[in-house]
Amino acid sequence: MPAPKNPFKAGLKGEKAMIGFWLSLASPYTAEIAAGAGFDWLLIDGEHGPNDIPLLLSQLQTLAAHPVAPVVRVPIGETWMIKQVLDIGAQSVLVPMVETAEQARQLVRAINYPPKGVRGVGAAVARASAFNRIPDYLVTANDEVCLIVQAESKAAIDAIEEIAAVDGVDAIFIGPADLAADMGYPGRGTEPVVLETIEKAILRIQAAGKPAGILNSDPKLANRYIELGAKFVAVGTDVTLFSQATSNLARSYRGDAAPQPVKSTSSY
């Protein structure tokens, strides 16, 4: 009995874009609400959400009961962090701030068991192997892990072809917030030069033979990226939805006694 099939990795090869949603509330309860919504994938945010390994685990366990593919983002691309999220059962790992092919090669080594990589062998005590009830997990796990690297700086955009050429990088995600900031437009992801850079990057990633992904809560932009061929697009975040909905509701009853909602200049 091999390692479980990874629906997200399989979906990257499909024709249709996979529609996702960002979970940064760090709550298995709200993750369960989102899991029933009908998204193809859910991003559990270990970078900007106040998540630790036990909380990431509880969200993975929650999502396991639903037909939705979990993707776990680590805070940074450290081998030990990737080992931990793989052992708790993540199969698709999003790694922020990747800027070079060498970094990407290190991440490929981190996500794979030897001889392809350096992933530590803890399957005997790991949820990932169904607590050692998958006898051939060690020899089948590599085929089902999915490494998604984030290109979210000028340096990363310049190196997209080299990063995409690294064998074992399964997809490239563009981080619009960090990219806008690194380009000199913090919080202004809709600046024309940022939007143009993102569109060109999506086309370059695909021309280099890898699927592209992004997050954008503006339906116009999200659909534009799908038209350009992006294969995994997150179309909202739990924190932003909750924050905006609660502000609007309070204001609808209390008027100016409630704070003015902030008009966002970005949509991620």
Ligand SMILES: O=C(O)C(=O)C[C@H](O)[C@@H](O)CO
């Ligand atoms: O740079 C980005 O944009 C991302 O990587 C996504 C953000 O980190 C996400 O938390 C929403 O702002």
